Amino acid sequence: MMAKFAVSLILASQSPRRQLLLREAGYDVMVIPPSPDAETPPRLDEAPRESVLRIAREKAEDVACRLDEGIVLAGDTLAELNGQPLGKPTNRDHAREILRALRGKDHFVWSAICLWCRPKDQILVDVDRTTVKMALLSDDEIEDYLDSGLWEGKAGAFGIQDRTGWVKIDEGSLTNVVGLPMELLSRMLSQMNE
Numbered sequence: 001m002m003a004k005f006a007v008s009l010i011l012a013s014q015s016p017r018r019q020l021l022l023r024e025a026g027y028d029v030m031v032i033p034p035s036p037d038a039e040t041p042p043r044l045d046e047a048p049r050e051s052v053l054r055i056a057r058e059k060a061e062d063v064a065c066r067l068d069e070g071i072v073l074a075g076d077t078l079a080e081l082n083g084q085p086l087g088k089p090t091n092r093d094h095a096r097e098i099l100r101a102l103r104g105k106d107h108f109v110w111s112a113i114c115l116w117c118r119p120k121d122q123i124l125v126d127v128d129r130t131t132v133k134m135a136l137l138s139d140d141e142i143e144d145y146l147d148s149g150l151w152e153g154k155a156g157a158f159g160i161q162d163r164t165g166w167v168k169i170d171e172g173s174l175t176n177v178v179g180l181p182m183e184l185l186s187r188m189l190s191q192m193n194e
Helices: 014-024 048-064 094-102 141-149 174-179 182-192
Strands: 008-009 029-031 070-081 083-088 106-117 122-133 166-169
Touching: 008 014, 008 083, 008 094, 014 029, 014 174, 048 070, 048 106, 070 166, 070 182, 083 094, 094 106, 094 141, 106 174, 122 174, 122 182, 174 182
Parallel strands: 008 029, 008 070
Antiparallel strands: 070 083, 070 106, 106 122, 122 166
């Protein structure tokens, strides 16, 4: 039997950053994480934009299939440098490699949103892109950040909210870089209610 929920948004994510953004914006949120195998990693034949769109939809579908009603919100975020996706680091050495590649350079952050409204199965999927420049960090600054453990679970091995002054947004949304483009979400929810 499927569960029934009467909440404004059902967040298909355990990300504390996404939860905080939604709650700060006044949304009523219930968290139902997707199954561990619901999300497949980016594929070599996909551009970062296509990867985040596909993965957000996979997460939303996994949670929506378990519900009778409600609006499921799923997201996915990926950093891109010179056309190459920079997902979540697998370990400290991988995080160091990513941060060294990003320092002093412009890169993109892609975040996709999928809204899946049950029971009518109305589905909206869209993506936002932000252009970001990271400061020219020293090896010592990178090691200090790695020691903090804050890089774990973050696309591009970095959270903009972790170190002020390290990252400058050249174009686009700050909340997109945090992991949930709130402006895009607002527009999508308006479309869903039309």
